[in-house]
Every structure is written in C-alpha cells, then in structure tokens.
Amino acid sequence: MSHSVSLCLMAVDREHVLTEAAALLTRRSTTSMDEIARAAGISRATLHRHFAGRDALIRALEEHGIERFARAMDAARLDDGDAAGALRRLVREAEPVAGVLAFLFTENQLFESGTVNAGWARLDARLTALFRRGQEEGDFRVDLSSAWLTEAFYGLLGAGAWAVHEGRVARNDLDHSIAELLLGGIRRSMEK
Amino acid sequence: MSHSVSLCLMAVDREHVLTEAAALLTRRSTTSMDEIARAAGISRATLHRHFAGRDALIRALEEHGIERFARAMDAARLDDGDAAGALRRLVREAEPVAGVLAFLFTENQLFESGTVNAGWARLDARLTALFRRGQEEGDFRVDLSSAWLTEAFYGLLGAGAWAVHEGRVARNDLDHSIAELLLGGIRRSMEK
C-alpha cells in the first residue's frame, strides 16, 4: 500500500510549492502558473496535478496563510498578560506571514465570487477581541473602534512587509516599528 | 481655428475618463479597457484614441494621482503651525485620493519596467520632511525613522480607504480614525 508514502511526498511538495508561490505572488500578483511551477522546481503539468488550477492554488494559499496566522496568534498567547504585551507578541509572530496576508487581502477583492473563506472571520474575531479587551481593561483608547484597529493592524503589517521588501526599513526594526507606532503613535509623550 | 475648442473638450473627457478609471481600478485592478470605456460612457475605440493603451492610461492615472496628492499637500500647508496639526490637515485633504494612491502603489510594483515616476520621490520627500520637522521640534518621537513613518502613513491611508469601501468604517470617522491613530496610537494616555 503506497498510499501513505505518496501522500506524504505530496504533502512535502505541497508545502514547498505554496511557499514559493507565496513568495512570487506577494511580489507580483499576476505571476503565471508557469513561473510559479518553475520557481517551485516542478513542471507546469505537475503543478496542475497538485492544484486543480490557479484558483485552487490561490485558495490553498489562502488556507495556508490563514492557518499560519492562526498559529501566530496561538504563539502570541493573546489572552495572557496585558493587551499591549499581547499585541507586541502578535506583531512579532505575525511578521513572517505579513506578505502573504497582504497579498490575500488584495486578492480576496479580486474574488468577487462572494465565497470568502470563513477563516478570515475567525481571525478578525480574535483580533477584535484583543483590542476590545485592551479597551475594557482601560489600556486602549475607546474613541477608535476595534474594527478600525483591526483594519489598521493589517494595514500597518502589510505596509511594513512592503517597506522591508523595498529596503526602506530594516527587517530587524520591523517588529519594533510596527508595534510601537501602533501602540504609542507618532507623538512623543512623556509618560507611559 | 477649432484647435482650442477641441482640445478643451478632450481635456474634459480626459478628466472624466480618469476619474471613472480610478474608481473602477481601485476596486479591481484587472478591470478591462472595455469596462473602463463603458463606465466612462465612451467606446473602446475612443478610449484608445485618448490613451495609447492600457499602459498609457495607468501612467496618466499615476500622473493625475500624483498631482492630486501634491495639491492635497499644498492645501494642508505642511509648513504651517505644529507638525501634528499639519499631519491632521494632510490626512483630511488626502483622504479623497487615498484609494487611487493605494492602487498606484500596488500597481507600481507590477510595473517592473524600472521607470518609476519621479513625482513619487517629490511626494515622499515632502512627507518625510514633515515627519522630520516634527521630530526636530520635539513633537514626534525619534525612535521611529521618518522613512517608516512615511510608509506607515501610506499604509494607514490605504487601509482606511479600503475599510470605508468595505463598510467597516464610517467615512465620517475616517479622518479622525487615521489621524488619531497615527498621532496618538492605540494606547490610552492621560496627557496630551
């Protein structure tokens, strides 16, 4: 019975292909299947054997990105300690996924088929819950809606990933830059 | 001599076409020339008569967006008063251009022809100068580079425009949401 073996190999390939695809598509969202296949070191035929089509590939990438981001949330332990610390941890953990996330966001708009992955709602809910917790604990300001804070989080994460990719921000500074700007804003303040 | 008249009409059409094109392309960056033409109320042939091709249309859109953003900067009087106030004014003035700007950013990546419009550098310079002024006047924190603040500004502006378009943030709150988050951050602070 070679099922388990072949499935295992396919899984490995799948992971690798998705990684390469993400790297290319975040840079240029119109990358062709041929380029993706070549970057992944496989032929276009094999790529089509693993993913029914470009659509399916994007969907798989979406699933993968959602799962990675969910894992980042797990690793950040959003419910532990104060909300600010949790947010800092989340930024650090989510940074590697930022590029894919940004791509999926803009791409989701392209999919006007209406079938949005339910995973997004779960992620949004967890993120919104974090902001709301910070507000309820008196740590975060309440004049900015948690929905907007969620959007802003994604926006800054994407902008940061892009800035690093363009060489305008050092990767080492990224966590600090994003988290500090989000938490403290631009203005200099004496306390806190 | 009917030159002046015809040129005038073409200019009017051009403006209108660019507006419609911007509206469509910000929503879906792969909108076809046909759709753009129909939205602008002209035929595809006429669209091609005004703009040499899709490429030229995007370039014209870029020029238009850059000029609008430059005008927003003028209107915001970046050099007047304290930097925070100037930033607030800029957010307010730049909000209508946010969607186009966001589109042009992601699209510029698609143009890997290397020929980036020099106008971007001028905008970046003015924006960076504002942040630097705030830092030098002791108003803005100095542990975040002005380059990063510039990127973050674009990122938040784009995220805000998107959030409004998706109905997650009220348009009336947008200026306040962006400016306040940028200036003060998420955290609640007693002073300032």
Added chain:
DNA sequence: AAAGAATGAGACGGTCATGTCTCATTCGGT
C-alpha cells in the same frame, strides 16, 4: 530486475484582453 506511480516536456484548443483597423454616423463650426 520488474511493475507501477510520479514526473517532465511539449503539443493542442480555448478563452480573454489588447491593439489596430475600417466604415458609417453624429456632432460642431462656418
């Protein structure tokens, strides 16, 4: 070594958007 699965290479047809062209029509100025 043999059998079977997976892969690579490439051909093929189909779709879609683009860019160019022509021709009839309409609009505007004189």
Added chain:
DNA sequence: ACCGAATGAGACATGACCGTCTCATTCTTT
C-alpha cells in the same frame, strides 16, 4: 446647409495564459 473632425460599432489579428492531454522518462517499491 455643408464640411471636417470626432465618435461608435464592430471586425480582425495577435499574444498571453490557462486547462487538458499524451508520451517518454525517471523514481520508487517490491
């Protein structure tokens, strides 16, 4: 009313990409 410019409608060729297929080759397993 007339004439020229601008437009609309549509045909046409081109090119890119996609999805599918076949066939030879390579590897994996037994």
